[in-house]
Amino acid sequence: MNKKDEAAIDSIGKHASNRSDARKGEQADSHQGQRQGNDHANPLDNIQGDQLTANKAYQRQLVATIFNMQLRVSLESDTAKRMQTDVQTETNSNVNNQTDAQENTRANTPNSTQNGTQTDTQTGLNVYTNNFIENGIRALSITFPTVEGLVGEDSFRMLSRQFLRHEAKASFDWAEYGITLPTFIESQEALEIYPFLSEVAELDWLIHCVQREADRKFQPATFASLESGDTSVLRFIAAPGLQTRNFCFPVTDLYRLIHEPYLQSKEGVLARKALLKNSTELITNAINMAIPRSLVLWRAEYKAQFEYVSDAEADVIQKINAQASVGAVIETIGTQNIDLVEWLTKAISNKLIFAVA
Amino acid sequence: MNSKSHTKPNSLIGVGLRHSHYSEALSAATLADAVMDTPNENGVKQNVDFVEVHAENFFAAGGATQALIQDIAQAYPLSLHGTSLGLGSTLSVPVGILQQFAKLVKSTQPILVSEHLCFNRAEVNGVILHSGDLLPIPYNTDSLHTIVANVQQVQESIQRPLLIENLSAYIAPSQLVAHTKDDMTEFEFLVSMCEAAGCGILLDLNNLIINELNRKTANPLELIKQRLDALPAHIVGEIHLAGYTNKSPAPPKDINQTQQAHFIIDDHGAPVSQQCWQLYQYALQKFPGTPTLVEWDTQIPEWSVLLNEADKARTIAEKVAVNIESSSRVSH
Numbered sequence: 001m002n003k004k005d006e007a008a009i010d011s012i013g014k015h016a017s018n019r020s021d022a023r024k025g026e027q028a029d030s031h032q033g034q035r036q037g038n039d040h041a042n043p044l045d046n047i048q049g050d051q052l053t054a055n056k057a058y059q060r061q062l063v064a065t066i067f068n069m070q071l072r073v074s075l076e077s078d079t080a081k082r083m084q085t086d087v088q089t090e091t092n093s094n095v096n097n098q099t100d101a102q103e104n105t106r107a108n109t110p111n112s113t114q115n116g117t118q119t120d121t122q123t124g125l126n127v128y129t130n131n132f133i134e135n136g137i138r139a140l141s142i143t144f145p146t147v148e149g150l151v152g153e154d155s156f157r158m159l160s161r162q163f164l165r166h167e168a169k170a171s172f173d174w175a176e177y178g179i180t181l182p183t184f185i186e187s188q189e190a191l192e193i194y195p196f197l198s199e200v201a202e203l204d205w206l207i208h209c210v211q212r213e214a215d216r217k218f219q220p221a222t223f224a225s226l227e228s229g230d231t232s233v234l235r236f237i238a239a240p241g242l243q244t245r246n247f248c249f250p251v252t253d254l255y256r257l258i259h260e261p262y263l264q265s266k267e268g269v270l271a272r273k274a275l276l277k278n279s280t281e282l283i284t285n286a287i288n289m290a291i292p293r294s295l296v297l298w299r300a301e302y303k304a305q306f307e308y309v310s311d312a313e314a315d316v317i318q319k320i321n322a323q324a325s326v327g328a329v330i331e332t333i334g335t336q337n338i339d340l341v342e343w344l345t346k347a348i349s350n351k352l353i354f355a356v357a
Numbered sequence: 358m359n360s361k362s363h364t365k366p367n368s369l370i371g372v373g374l375r376h377s378h379y380s381e382a383l384s385a386a387t388l389a390d391a392v393m394d395t396p397n398e399n400g401v402k403q404n405v406d407f408v409e410v411h412a413e414n415f416f417a418a419g420g421a422t423q424a425l426i427q428d429i430a431q432a433y434p435l436s437l438h439g440t441s442l443g444l445g446s447t448l449s450v451p452v453g454i455l456q457q458f459a460k461l462v463k464s465t466q467p468i469l470v471s472e473h474l475c476f477n478r479a480e481v482n483g484v485i486l487h488s489g490d491l492l493p494i495p496y497n498t499d500s501l502h503t504i505v506a507n508v509q510q511v512q513e514s515i516q517r518p519l520l521i522e523n524l525s526a527y528i529a530p531s532q533l534v535a536h537t538k539d540d541m542t543e544f545e546f547l548v549s550m551c552e553a554a555g556c557g558i559l560l561d562l563n564n565l566i567i568n569e570l571n572r573k574t575a576n577p578l579e580l581i582k583q584r585l586d587a588l589p590a591h592i593v594g595e596i597h598l599a600g601y602t603n604k605s606p607a608p609p610k611d612i613n614q615t616q617q618a619h620f621i622i623d624d625h626g627a628p629v630s631q632q633c634w635q636l637y638q639y640a641l642q643k644f645p646g647t648p649t650l651v652e653w654d655t656q657i658p659e660w661s662v663l664l665n666e667a668d669k670a671r672t673i674a675e676k677v678a679v680n681i682e683s684s685s686r687v688s689h
Contacts, residue, residue, distance in 0.1 A: 060480065
C-alpha cells in the first residue's frame with residue numbers, strides 16, 4: 001500500500017469514527033428493540049425487528065440447505081413464526097436418493113410459480129452445495145492422504161461425500177474437520193473390505209494434528225541439570241505432539257506404501273511387492289487375533305514422526321506426558337528394566353524430549 | 358523484504374500466492390530477480406510488489422505453515438485475506454478465532470488485511486454450523502448493523518482498518534426468505550458500511566462482472582461503470598482481478614435442460630478476462646494508485662504465467678498513471 005492509500009484508509013477511519021460513534025447508540029437501541037419482541041410503537045423498530053428475524057431465518061435456511069438438514073421450528077415471536085411459516089410454505093420436504101445438490105434443491109427450494117425463478121434458485125443453491133462438497137472433499141484429502149491413497153480417488157470422493165453429509169462442519173477452519181472419520185469408516189459396511197482403514201484414518205488424523213501443534217524450542221543444554229538438579233521438581237518438556245497410540249493393523253507399513261518415494265518408483269517395484277505381501281499377512285493376523293502395538297508420535301522439526309515402541313517405553317512416554325517429575329519418570333524406567341542412559345540418549349537425539357525445566 | 362525498482366508505477370501490483378507456487382516464489386533465483394528487477398527471456402520485467410495469502414491456511418498453532426508464512430512475510434510485502442470470518446453472520450465471531458486472526462496479523466505485519474461481504478454460519482437445530490463458503494447477505498438496515506458491529510470488533514482486535522470485498526452471489530436472499538428484501542443497493546450498502554465501520558472496500562471487478570453476467574444484464578460493463586462512478590474514491594483500498602471458466606453445476610434430473618439457468622462460477626480458474634481488464638482500466642481512472650491483485654485459485658498455472666498477468670496489470674496501471682499525469686498538467 002502506498003502512502004496515499006494509507007492516508008486514505010486512515011482518513012476513512014477518522015472520518016467515519018464520528019459517524020460511527022453517532023450510530024453506535026442507534027445500533028444498540030435497534031438491537032435492543034429487536035430482542036424485546038418487536039411490540040413497540042416505533043414503526044422503525046418493527047421494521048428492523050422483522051429484518052433481523054428474516055435475516056436470521058434466511059441465514060439458517062441457507063446453511064441448513066447446504067448441510068441438507070431440515071430446520072426444526074422453535075421460534076417464539078409472532079414475526080418469527082410468520083417468517084418460519086414463509087420458509088415452510090416454500091419448502092418441499094420430499095428428499096430422495098439423489099445427488100447432494102439435487103437433494104438440497106428438492107428439500108429446500110422455494111416453490112415458485114415461475115419456472116425461471118425456480119430454476120435460478122435451484123441452480124444457485126446447487127452452486128453452494130457443490131462448493132461445500134468439493135471444498136470438503138479437497139480438505140479431507142489433505143488431512144487423510146493415506147486413506148485416499150489406499151482406496152483410490154473415486155472411492156475417497158464417495159466416502160468423503162457420505163461423511164460430509166453425516167458430520168456437520170462446525171469449525172471455521174477445514175483443517176480442524178474430520179476427527180470422527182475413523183469412527184465413521186468403522187460403521188460403513190461397504191468399507192468392510194478395508195478392515196484396516198479406520199486405523200489408517202486415525203494415524204492420518206494424528207499426523208495432521210501433530211504437524212499443527214504449537215512450536216517448542218529444543219534446548220539440549222538444559223539436560224545438564226539432570227546431574228545436579230532436584231529430580232523431584234524437574235520435568236521433561238516433551239516434543240510437540242508427543243503421544244502414544246495402540247494400533248492392531250500394520251499402519252506404518254501401509255503409510256509407507258503410499259508415501260515412501262522409493263516404493264512408488266520403478267526401482268522400488270520389488271520392495272513394494274515385498275512390503276505389500278508382508279502387510280497383507282499382518283492384516284490377516286490382525287483380523288484373526290488383534291494384538292495392539294504401541295506407536296509413538298511426535299514432531300522433532302516440521303514433519304510428524306512415528307515409530308513402534310515397546311509397552312514399557314510407552315509407559316515412560318505416558319509418564320512424561322502426564323507431567324510426572326523427572327524422578328518419577330526415572331523410577332518408571334527402572335521398574336520397566338530399561339537402560340536409563342541408552343533411553344535418555346535416544347530420546348534427546350531423536351528429539352522426543354526437548355528440554356528439562 | 359525485497360527492494361524494488363525506482364520506476365514503479367503508483368499502483369502496487371500483487372498476485373495471490375497459493376500452495377503450488379510457494380517454493381518457486383521463495384526460491385533464491387526468484388527473489389534475486391525481484392531485487393534486481395531482471396527482465397525474463399521476452400524482455401519483460403517479472404516481479405510483484407506484494408503477495409496475498411489466505412489467512413486460514415496459516416491458522417495452525419505451529420509447524421511448517423508458521424515457518425512458511427514468516428518466510429513469505431520476509432520475502433514479500435503481504436496482503437492477508439480472510440475467508441472464514443463471515444462478518445455478515447448474525448452470530449458474532451468467536452473470541453478464539455478472532456485471536457488467531459489477530460495473532461497472524463501481528464506476526465506478519467501485512468500491508469493489507471481484508472475479508473468478505475458475506476456470512477457463512479448459522480445456528481441450525483441448536484448447533485452452530487460453518488458452511489466454509491462466502492454466502493450473500495441481504496442489503497438491508499439490519500444486515501448493515503450486523504456487519505458494522507462485526508467489522509468493528511475485528512478492527513479493534515487487529516488495531517487497523519479492514520478492507521471488505523464485494524461478493525459474487527448465486528442467489529438473492531429474498532429468493533429463500535421473502536422478508537429479507539434489500540432496502541439499498543450493494544454499493545449503497547458498502548459505502549454505508551465503510552462510513553459506519555471505518556473500513557475500506559476491496560473492489561473485486563471479476564465478482565461484479567460475474568454477478569451481472571449471471572443476471573443476464575444487457576450491457577454489464579456499462580452498468581458497472583455507472584456504479585463505480587458513484588463510489589467515493591477514498592474508500593477503495595484494493596482491487597482484485599481474476600478470470601473465470603464458463604461452466605455450470607449439474608442440473609437436477611427434473612429440470613428440463615432448456616429451463617436450466619446457466620451460471621458462471623467464480624472459480625478464479627482462468628486468465629483475467631478481457632471484460633475485467635477493460636473494467637480495470639476504467640476503475641483505475643476513478644481510483645488511481647490503488648493496490649491491485651491478480652487472483653488465480655483453480656487450474657493454477659505456472660508461476661511465470663501468473664507473473665505475466667501481473668505485468669499486464671502493471672502496464673495498464675502505468676498507462677493510466679501517465680494519462681492522469683498528462684491530464685493534470687494540461688489542466689494546470
